[in-house]
Amino acid sequence: MRISGKRTLAKLNAFDLVVTVALGSTLSAILLQESIALAEGAVALGLLIFMQFLVTFISVRSRGFAKAVRSEPTLLAHDGAFCDEAMKRERITQEEALSAVRSAGGQDIESVKYLVLESDGTISAALRADRAAP
Known part of the structure; x- marks a missing residue:
């Protein structure tokens, strides 16, 4: 969680909530299912963290993209x-x-x-x- 940053723990928008739930689900699958290799799980976690970073990085720089991924009050x-x-x-x-x-x-x-x-x-x-x- 520290790698993905404080945003993952914040209630900022629906996308952050989905990523947080997906991280938890992926981590539990890695720990509980023998068919998932640790390397595959680490790649999945890294991909989720990277996707969250990428979406937030672009949304901070592009109003149009931000409007597409965030809801307005x-x-x-x-x-x-x-x-x-x-x-x-x-x-x-x-x-x-x-x-x-x-x-x-x-x-x-x-x-x-x-x-x-x-x-x-x-x-x-x-x-x-x-x-x-x-």
Whole structure:
């Protein structure tokens, strides 16, 4: 994990999650299956780490490529009202959104300045100062 870097352990985007899961799956296959040679497993691990490095290297330098491999944050609610089309598109229910509002210290959707589905799948909430919980 140290070779692949901190990015592998971070929740940055779906690609990093897939690489992390693939690394774990590959490592377990190497350790548990006698039919896989250690050299083959090491090549597979190295290839996964190299692919992650290559994708992130290119995405930092090319906006178009970055847009193709990363998801963008989505506004789910704004000024106390849900953005219904965005919630349908992202398959987020109002109950899930309200759970994120409560986790941020709000009471209801009216207490939200904005609610954003981040590219890592978490929901961030900014509360309106006049409606925040005491």
